Amino acid sequence: MPPSPRECDRSTPSSSAPPTTTPATAILRDLFQHQDTAFSPEKRDELHLRGLLPPAQQSMELQIERALAQIREKKTDLGRYVALTALRQTNVRLFYALVMAHGEETLPMIYTPTVGEACQKFSRIFRQPEGLTITIEDKGSVKDVISNWPVPAGAPRIAVITDGSRILGLGDLGYGGLGISIGKLSLYVAAGGIHPRATLPIVVDVGTNNQELLDDPLYLGLRRKRASDDEVYALMDEVMEALQTAYPNLIIQFEDWASERAFGLLERFQNKARCFNDDIQGTGCVILGGFVNAARLGSQASGRPLHDQRILFFGAGSAGVGVAKQLMAFFTRQGLTVEEARRKIWLVDSKGLITKDRGDKLADHKVYFAREDNEGKQYKSLDDVVDYVKPTALIGLSTVPKTFTPEVLQKMHKLNKAPIIMPLSNPSSLSECDFHTALEATEGSCIFASGSPFPEEDYNGKHYIPGQGNNLYVFPAIGLAGALCKAGNISDAAITEAAVALADSLNDAEKKEGRVYPSLKRIREISASVATRVIQQMNKEGAARDGGYTGSMEPEELHEWVKGEMWVPSYEKLVA
Numbered sequence: 001m002p003p004s005p006r007e008c009d010r011s012t013p014s015s016s017a018p019p020t021t022t023p024a025t026a027i028l029r030d031l032f033q034h035q036d037t038a039f040s041p042e043k044r045d046e047l048h049l050r051g052l053l054p055p056a057q058q059s060m061e062l063q064i065e066r067a068l069a070q071i072r073e074k075k076t077d078l079g080r081y082v083a084l085t086a087l088r089q090t091n092v093r094l095f096y097a098l099v100m101a102h103g104e105e106t107l108p109m110i111y112t113p114t115v116g117e118a119c120q121k122f123s124r125i126f127r128q129p130e131g132l133t134i135t136i137e138d139k140g141s142v143k144d145v146i147s148n149w150p151v152p153a154g155a156p157r158i159a160v161i162t163d164g165s166r167i168l169g170l171g172d173l174g175y176g177g178l179g180i181s182i183g184k185l186s187l188y189v190a191a192g193g194i195h196p197r198a199t200l201p202i203v204v205d206v207g208t209n210n211q212e213l214l215d216d217p218l219y220l221g222l223r224r225k226r227a228s229d230d231e232v233y234a235l236m237d238e239v240m241e242a243l244q245t246a247y248p249n250l251i252i253q254f255e256d257w258a259s260e261r262a263f264g265l266l267e268r269f270q271n272k273a274r275c276f277n278d279d280i281q282g283t284g285c286v287i288l289g290g291f292v293n294a295a296r297l298g299s300q301a302s303g304r305p306l307h308d309q310r311i312l313f314f315g316a317g318s319a320g321v322g323v324a325k326q327l328m329a330f331f332t333r334q335g336l337t338v339e340e341a342r343r344k345i346w347l348v349d350s351k352g353l354i355t356k357d358r359g360d361k362l363a364d365h366k367v368y369f370a371r372e373d374n375e376g377k378q379y380k381s382l383d384d385v386v387d388y389v390k391p392t393a394l395i396g397l398s399t400v401p402k403t404f405t406p407e408v409l410q411k412m413h414k415l416n417k418a419p420i421i422m423p424l425s426n427p428s429s430l431s432e433c434d435f436h437t438a439l440e441a442t443e444g445s446c447i448f449a450s451g452s453p454f455p456e457e458d459y460n461g462k463h464y465i466p467g468q469g470n471n472l473y474v475f476p477a478i479g480l481a482g483a484l485c486k487a488g489n490i491s492d493a494a495i496t497e498a499a500v501a502l503a504d505s506l507n508d509a510e511k512k513e514g515r516v517y518p519s520l521k522r523i524r525e526i527s528a529s530v531a532t533r534v535i536q537q538m539n540k541e542g543a544a545r546d547g548g549y550t551g552s553m554e555p556e557e558l559h560e561w562v563k564g565e566m567w568v569p570s571y572e573k574l575v576a
């Protein structure tokens with residue numbers, strides 16, 4: 001077997017102990033060394049910590065209990081976000097141990113929906129700098145900025161990069177977008193097992209067109225309007241080049257760029273950088289995975305063939321079109337031609353059903369799905385479009401809340417024994433409908449998944465569990481796979497493989513419960529299985545660049561190896 005990539009990979013954070021000369025105060029201020037009350041009496045002596053800590057020695061489990069109680073005491077979700085951030089910046093192991101042990105409670109606080117509000121108020125809740133800031137004014141010296149990133153033991157393996165121009169469905173939040181890079185990377189650690197030190201959150205500040213932010217004296221970003229397309233692309237050429245030179249194995253995830261630039265950047269870099277776009281490809285992937293299971297349930301209820309689907313997208317931005325493109329694979333894998341698959345998909349934007357003869361100039365990314373079979377008629381309202389298309393599935397990626405009205409949902413119920421309803425816009429306040437409304441309007445018949453979490457519901461004496469159709473199920477695994485096998489690029493086929501692996505990951509109990517996505521309690525297990533399949537695909541394509549290491553393993557061996565590579569928060573070692 002060739003040498004383990006670890007043996008020749010200086011990008012893997014070292015686990016060696018700190019020099020014994022590290023001053024006690026520095027240990028207590030170092031988020032990677034802090035153990036709080038867990039230091040044993042011997043360690044306290046050895047590290048000169050005696051007297052600097054309370055007398056009690058406590059386990060991580062007890063510390064989790066205390067931290068959770070403190071979080072629960074906060075009155076608002078934003079308060080809980082701030083408290084959790086403070087914990088992450090103080091004791092990184094305790095933070096991740098808490099998130100992993102209580103994911104269902106804490107994920108909505110560090111991710112959607114709360115991360116949206118945190119990005120909106122980023123400059124107001126700011127306490128200490130995190131992540132890397134590259135501004136349009138750094139043009140020409142991006143390399144120097146990147147060289148300032150402190151990497152005390154190992155280089156970053158995953159970067160999440162945003163320009164803050166479209167944060168969730170909340171629009172242009174300028175510099176506050178950094179919160180989404182930080183939030184996504186927290187999930188890389190909690191769900192994907194990437195070492196926290198190997199994560200690199202980046203905001204590219206090219207200005208903001210959000211006047212409220214520009215007028216806010218506390219705003220932390222550049223006080224200027226957004227730079228032009230040409231300026232941004234020129235800056236991004238330099239950023240991508242500099243990042244890849246500094247860190248040759250870095251995987252770069254584009255996040256929450258306004259649609260035109262999201263597509264533009266993906267086209268520009270997909271084949272020459274180790275990158276992917278989470279909103280286009282990650283979302284496409286997670287919805288394909290869930291849709292496969294939803295269609296199975298729908299087909300069981302209706303007795304109709306699996307591919308007998310008519311999918312209506314409400315919203316045709318980077319997420320809508322990204323998912324539509326990925327869902328083509330649902331049909332082609334069942335033997336339909338690409339053209340037949342395309343015809344199963346209808347897209348609606350703010351002007352109504354997207355047709356070739358609608359009379360407006362369609363953005364490039366919408367053209368492929370523009371219908372030609374509308375016989376000159378145009379359909380504007382969602383009600384009218386539903387009447388015309390007679391969809392089996394309704395997928396919302398519009399950022400417009402409550403647009404799946406009870407009337408629209410009732411129509412879906414009339415048309416289908418088990419309609420697929422996916423209001424995927426984030427955060428929860430922008431969801432096209434909530435779970436309760438969907439259940440009532442469809443008399444409990446819908447197969448449901450939303451972008452942000454909704455509580456479980458009891459309806460007519462039956463218990464229902466909503467799915468969360470969110471890219472969090474796949475991006476950590478895709479990035480993990482790329483990092484572990486040192487992928488040279490991330491292909492569409494690798495993304496599709498992640499989707500199929502996610503669909504396959506439901507266990508029998510979850511199938512029985514009618515779920516389309518596995519329980520988030522199993523997210524690490526899911527990430528390991530998905531990452532294993534993606535690595536296999538990358539090897540098949542020749543994209544893995546680890547000298548044949550992962551390619552030489554049998555699937556089960558590879559799976560075990562992936563699991564073993566995932567970072568686990570523990571105090572066993574002195575340094576995380």
Ligand SMILES: NC(=O)C1=CN([C@@H]2O[C@H](COP(=O)(O)OP(=O)(O)OC[C@H]3O[C@@H](n4cnc5c(N)ncnc54)[C@H](O)[C@@H]3O)[C@@H](O)[C@H]2O)C=CC1
Nearest residue numbers: 168169259315316317318319349350398425426451470471
């Ligand atoms: N669940 C998940 O994992 C993900 C969810 N999203 C969510 O998807 C949403 C959309 O994201 P993007 O596509 O990047 O945004 P976008 O702004 O590019 O696209 C929004 C689309 O909705 C359409 N739209 C706006 N108002 C409308 C109306 N009144 N009626 C019909 N269509 C309307 C727009 O024309 C546009 O096509 C966001 O809320 C985002 O948070 C995005 C990525 C992942």
Ligand SMILES: CC(=O)C(=O)O
Nearest residue numbers: 168256279426470471
């Ligand atoms: C989940 C996500 O990536 C978004 O809403 O943009």
Ligand SMILES: [Mg+2]
Nearest residue numbers: 255256278279
């Ligand atoms: Mg996003």
